[in-house]
Amino acid sequence: MIISGHSFAAIWNGIDLAAWLVDGHALQIRHANEAAARLVGRSVADMEGMPVHGLVVTPEDLIFWGQSHAGIAAGIHSHTWVRNMHSGNLVPVDRRVLAIQASEGDPADRYLLLTMQDRSEHEASQRELESLLSELRATLDSAADGVLTCNLHGEIRAFNQRLAQIWQLPRELLLRRDDAAIRVHMESQVLDAEAYRLRLAAIAHEPMLETTDILHLRNGMTVEQRSVPQLIQGRPAGRVYSFRDISRQAEVQAGLRLAARVFESSLDAIFIADERHAVARINPGCEQLLGAAAQGVVGRRVTALFAMAQDDAEFMAEVRQGWEQAGFWEGELRLRQEEDAHCCVQLSWVALRDDAGAVAQSIGFMRDLSVQHAAQKRIEELAYSDALTGLPNRLPLNKRVAAAIEASRGHGGGFAILFLDLDRFKNVNDSLGHPFGDRVLKLVAERLQGCLRQSDMLCRLGGDEFVIYLHDADAAIAESVARRVQEEMLRPFMLDEMGFSIQCSIGMSLYPQDGDALDDLIKHADTAMYRVKERGRGSYGFYQPQMNAHLLSRMKMEHAMRQALNHGHMAVHYQPQVDMATGCIVGAEALVRWTDPEFGVVSPGTFVPLAEESGYIVTLGAWVMEQAVKEAAHWMGCGTPLVVSVNVSALEFRQAGFVERISALLAQYGLPARWLELELTETVLLQDAQEMQQVLDALARLGVGLSIDDFGTGYSSLAYLKKLTIHRLKIDKSFVGGLPGDGGDCAIVQAIVSMGRALRIGVVAEGVETQAQRQALQGMGCDCYQGFLCAPAMPAADFRVRMAEPATGAKRIAKR
Structure with a gap:
């Protein structure tokens, strides 16, 4: 076919079929007719020069127009969709693509003729027909009566679900066409099968006969059977049978009586x-x-x-x-x-x-x-209030603060946020139980509420933490309220005839200078409260910007500490322990040291508490333990075995499998257990004493020694010294520093030494720096000492050199 632009307009504008002339290589529309413009809602002028992809709305069309020129030129005839730009609707169309020759000299596939026939009315009619058929099927299947249609020869044309239910047709008869089997089954269900068969034969001989029969089925059902001729253009073409279960009539009557009883006895009105x-x-x-x-x-x-x-x-x-x-x-x-x-x-x-x-x-x-x-009201109360104290929770506080911030934008003003935490409240729960602690929290809430104005708000965040919103308050008002709260909390509490005291720490932040959102204000007040706790608890303080800087510094140090092991910035040093009588080195204490590229040499007094607070002490302690056991095994291999003492934190000591890990380390490095000594504080031993005794007994059976570090500075108890397998007591350097001139220190040290001798426990003095201190300790009968008088803690290599010196060579201590 050869067609030009003028002939395209002349031929196609007069017909209702949408048509486009498309450049087969550039895939651009060259011409379009008015029917195409109406179909897609674009003008002919707008479409001329437009890429044919502008008509594409389905993935299938994208694939077709995206294939090679030869594939497109092969044409297509299919159903697809096109979008009408005026209405925005998708229009179903019958689409054809045909390669044509537009003018003399052009290749036969130079141009493509794209035509689309609107199928909207056709599809609507088809959907309506399908809908009608579906409705007829649904109506037939939804009918209350069973329906069966037959032709004049008695062949079954159709039946509905109700018929299958009434006659209890087996599943296999529903899945295959077998008219004879269905009729045999129906006859078998009737009590008088012979009479039923004869009646059907009589009906079959009278095509125009209308009948009504009552059938009694074997399952006890009574069925009314009606049959009428099926007429097509006035002539009988078959017969329609309907079957109604009239035994339901009696059930309906019974149901009415039951409904009356339900009406009378129903709990509903x-x-x-x-x-x-x-x-x-x-x-x-x-x-x-x-x-x-x-x-x-x-x-x-x-x-x-x-x-x-x-x-x-x-x-x-x-x-x-x-x-x-x-x-x-x-x-x-x-x-x-x-x-x-x-x-x-x-x-x-x-x-x-x-x-x-x-x-x-x-x-x-x-x-x-x-x-x-009432339940819904209770749910709402729980959503907006604390279940224990009945105080508002974070949700109403958010609303209250948001309203205050919004109001302040109009006329200025501010407010204060107080973050209150009860000091050592865990002791109340642990000693008297959580139910008692909950009752105490209620008393605290009542007392705190009495310190506030009606315009203020007291909220419980959870646990023993409370937040107070002080309306239209400055620093002076916030401080006076904090002071009033402290005074109220100092008054004794009484519960179950038991008197007790509760102390609290309060941090305060002010709007707008300390933050412009509730989260920031609570965070800053919390920061100020923790600073109060660090300084001794039981007081109050305002937030200061430098507090965040302090916290940031702690965060940076904690991060650096957690990276130090992997980067080799941690090291274990060893401080000699010297026998008082012989002057020989008889042991060494393993001490961790940290030199950081940014912080320099970090004191153990700084990073060890940080490690304990963050929980990293478990990882750090395990590494120190392994290094110490490994070094002690090296000493033994060199012929100079020494007892190595390793400090163990409370958190590390309570870890599951602690004893097993120690045993595995000793086996891994081949170190006999008698050359390892664990140093624990008295506080560790007094926490969960029964559980601690089990762990210590297991260590004793293993052969590991136990030393009490900083003895006398904690909660000393003669009971645990008697019950537990303890090998040495270490006198804290705070007592040694006053020797020999301080009478109190002398008395304490003498008492510890005497106690050790009485219990047959060795005694080691820490922090010995002068000959006078050593002589005083020796005179009191102290066994060993460590400190700068002998040597500071030194790297493992330096300690080995020190051990190799003849004058200070190692001497084994007696087997314990």
């Missing part, structure tokens, strides 16, 4: 109204719900039962709309009870219509919602 919507009858449940108002309710309009904000006409208009749309109306109403009392009920009002479709009666079902509303 039920009323029946007539066509004028006047109450005709109520059940006992309705009488009980109405109370005294039940007297004289019959005959009154249903609307008179309820207290409504709208008038009766508006309400009934809503009800009728519900009846029209769904057959019932449902909603919550306030039911009038005796005097001025009301209760909220859920009303479901159902319309009953006569054969003409008019409302003949209506039934209302009412359910008392008092319990449900």
Whole structure:
């Protein structure tokens, strides 16, 4: 076909088929007709020169136009979609693509003719037909009666699900076509099969006969069988049988009697109204719900039962709309009870219509919602309040602060946030139990509430943490409230005839100088509170910007500490322990040292507490333990075995599998257990004493020694010294520093040495720096010492050199 632009317009503009002339290589539209413009909602001028991809809306079309020129030129005939730009709707079309020759000299596939036929009406008709067929099938399957159609020869054309149910057709007969088997099965279900067979034969001989028969089935069902001729253009073409289970009539009657009993005995309140919507009858449940108002309710309009904000006409208009749309109306109403009392009920009002479709009666079902509303109210209270104290929680505090911030933008002003934490409240829970602690928190909440104005708000965040919002408060007001709270908390508490004291720490932040959002203000007040705790607890303080800098510094140091092991910035040094009598080195204490590229040499007094607080002490302690065991094994291999003492933190000591890990380390490096000594503080031993004793007994069975570090600085107890397998006591350097001139220090040290001798426990003095101190200790009978007088803690290599010196060579201590 050869076609030009002018001939394209002449040929195609006069027809209703949408057409485009497309450049087959550039895939651009050269010409389009008016039908195409109407179909896609674009003008002909706009489409000329437009890429044909501008018409594509489906992935399949994208694939077609994206293939090679040869593939496109091969053409296509398919159903697809195109978008009308005016309406934005997708239009179903019958699409063809055909390669054509536009003018003389052009290749045969130089141009493409794209045509589209609107299939909207066709698809709509097809959908309507399918819908009608589906409705007919659904109607047939939804019919209450079983239906069976046959042709004049008795062959079954169709039957519905109800027929299969009534005659209990087996599944295999539903899955395959076998008319004879179906008829045999139906005959077998009738009590008088022979009479049934004869009746069917008689009906078959009279094509125009209409019959009604009563059948009694073997399953006890009574069925009414009706048959009528099926006529096509006035001629009989078959027969339609319908089967109705009339045994249900008796069941319906029984059901009506049952419904009457349900009406009388239902716990729900039920009323029946007539066509004028006047109450005709109520059940006992309705009488009980109405109370005294039940007297004289019959005959009154249903609307008179309820207290409504709208008038009766508006309400009934809503009800009728519900009846029209769904057959019932449902909603919550306030039911009038005796005097001025009301209760909220859920009303479901159902319309009953006569054969003409008019409302003949209506039934209302009412359910008392008092319990449900009370529960909903309780849920809302829990959502916005603390379950224990009843105080507001974070949600109402957010709203209150947001309102205060919004108000301050108009007229200025500010407010204060106080973050309050009870000091050592864990001791109350641990010693007296959580139920007692909860009761204490209620008392605290009451006392705190008494310190505030009505415009302020007290909230409990959780645990023993409270937040106070002080409305329109500056620093002076915040400080006075904090002071008042501290004074109130100092007054003794009394519970179950037990008197006790509760101390609190308070941090304060001010709006707007300390933050412009609640989260920031609480965070800063929390930061100030922790600074108060660091300084001794039981006081209050304002937030200062440098506090964050301090926290940032701690965060940086903690991060650096966690990286130090991997980067080789940690090292274990060893401080000699010297025998008083011989002057020989008899042991060494393993001490961790940290030199950081940014922080320099970091004191153990700085990073060890940080490690304990963050929990990193477990990892760090395990590494130190392994290094110490490895070094002690090296000493033994060199012929100079020494006992190495390793400090163990409380957190590390309580780790599951601690004893097993120690045993595995000793086995890994081949170190006998007697050359390892663990140093623990008294505090560790007093925490969970029974559990600690089990761990210590396991270590003792393993052969590992135990030393009590900083003895005398904690909660000393002669009981644990007697019960536990302890090998040495270490006198803290705070007592050694005063020797020999301080009488108090001398008395304490002498008492510790004497106690050790009495219990046959070795005694080591720490921090010995002068000969006078050593001589005083020796005179008191102290066994060993360590300190700068002998040597500071030194790297492992330096310690080995020191051990190799003849004058200070190692000497084994006696086997314990």
